[in-house]
Amino acid sequence: MTEEILTAKKAYELFEKDWDNLKDLNLTNLEEAEFGLKTLIEIRNKHTGKKSSFSSLMKLIGQVSPEDRIAFAQEVQKLKTRVEIAIDLAEREIKSVISEFKAAQESKDVTLPGRRPRVGHLHLLTILRQQIEDIFVSMGYAIEDDREIETDYYNFEALNIPEGHPARESQDTFYTTEGFALRSQTSTVQIRAMERHGAPIRIIAPGKVFRRDTPDMTHVPMFHQIEGLCVDKGITMAHLKGTVAEWLRRLFGKETRIRIRPSYFPFTEPSAEFDFSCFKCSGTGTFEAERCRPCKGSGWIELGGSGMVHPNVLRACNVDPQVYSGFAFGFGLERMCALMYSLDDIRLMFENDVRFLEQFR
Numbered sequence: 001m002t003e004e005i006l007t008a009k010k011a012y013e014l015f016e017k018d019w020d021n022l023k024d025l026n027l028t029n030l031e032e033a034e035f036g037l038k039t040l041i042e043i044r045n046k047h048t049g050k051k052s053s054f055s056s057l058m059k060l061i062g063q064v065s066p067e068d069r070i071a072f073a074q075e076v077q078k079l080k081t082r083v084e085i086a087i088d089l090a091e092r093e094i095k096s097v098i099s100e101f102k103a104a105q106e107s108k109d110v111t112l113p114g115r116r117p118r119v120g121h122l123h124l125l126t127i128l129r130q131q132i133e134d135i136f137v138s139m140g141y142a143i144e145d146d147r148e149i150e151t152d153y154y155n156f157e158a159l160n161i162p163e164g165h166p167a168r169e170s171q172d173t174f175y176t177t178e179g180f181a182l183r184s185q186t187s188t189v190q191i192r193a194m195e196r197h198g199a200p201i202r203i204i205a206p207g208k209v210f211r212r213d214t215p216d217m218t219h220v221p222m223f224h225q226i227e228g229l230c231v232d233k234g235i236t237m238a239h240l241k242g243t244v245a246e247w248l249r250r251l252f253g254k255e256t257r258i259r260i261r262p263s264y265f266p267f268t269e270p271s272a273e274f275d276f277s278c279f280k281c282s283g284t285g286t287f288e289a290e291r292c293r294p295c296k297g298s299g300w301i302e303l304g305g306s307g308m309v310h311p312n313v314l315r316a317c318n319v320d321p322q323v324y325s326g327f328a329f330g331f332g333l334e335r336m337c338a339l340m341y342s343l344d345d346i347r348l349m350f351e352n353d354v355r356f357l358e359q360f361r
């Protein structure tokens with residue numbers, strides 16, 4: 001045997017030493033198995049990589065005498081292949097052990113204690129809506145519900161908003177491809193309820209409305225309105241004012257005052273916007289020696305629109321405006337909720353983050 005072949009054998013012996021060390025490793029848990037794989041990779045780099053002992057042996061070939069050259073090359077190749085096969089097999093084995101440990105870790109541990117299910121509660125908008133509904137029911141009003149996708153007739157025409165009326169544009173309505181509108185106000189329910197029940201009638205209609213607004217701190221494309229309608233013989237603005245003042249007093253306290261300001265809506269004549277004295281500062285504009293936040297220091301909070309039902313609207317529902325008159329009002333629930341709970345951003349109410357919602361039980 002030539003000297004060179006002896007160096008090849010020596011290189012293999014060095015590998016075997018490392019290999020014995022690897023075989024002594026325990027693989028009884030994931031950590032140990034991962035350590036085994038790391039050790040194996042080190043062995044591979046050391047013995048078969050570019051700077052390994054076998055690679056330098058291959059470079060010796062040119063120095064071996066011609067008669068021994070073939071035998072030497074064959075011996076080096078044989079040992080190198082043996083090393084590579086051993087490493088490949090071991091790698092496959094260790095990797096399968098690792099994946100078994102990982103699978104076992106992911107499977108259910110029946111000895112762990114159970115997790116208590118979280119108990120839900122009503123959304124803050126629902127809580128406020130129910131409070132307002134209860135107040136109106138106690139005042140003799142019925143709760144009316146109706147569809148959210150409407151025809152052009154119910155969303156505009158019957159509400160005295162004919163084709164070409166500027167109010168149609170300002171409302172920025174969503175339309176379906178078939179030409180239906182997502183209702184832009186709950187006033188549509190006034191029409192449907194009067195068609196169904198005729199006069200006299202006293203209803204409130206809470207529900208979703210849709211407008212093409214880009215969401216920001218004070219706008220969302222879907223929000224809730226509560227609409228009120230009262231039609232009977234001899235109904236006047238005084239009844240409107242008394243009713244709005246009464247339900248706000250029941251919600252915010254006996255001292256609550258209201259004021260109405262002239263306004264314009266196509267479906268009421270005359271029309272008015274209504275404000276109520278701030279629930280936080282009792283209308284003084286100052287709370288704890290600071291400018292009151294909900295009313296921005298004015299003492300008044302603007303809430304909604306109202307007015308006497310337009311005779312054209314009554315006619316559209318086959319109610320005779322010579323016999324009957326009525327008032328209607330509407331306001332946004334999200335805005336009211338935001339004021340009551342001092343929320344700067346109404347989008348919080350729709351993000352459904354449980355940490356936020358849990359504060360309002």
Ligand SMILES: [Zn+2]
Pocket residue numbers: 278279280281282283284285286292293294295296297298299300
């Ligand atoms: Zn205030």
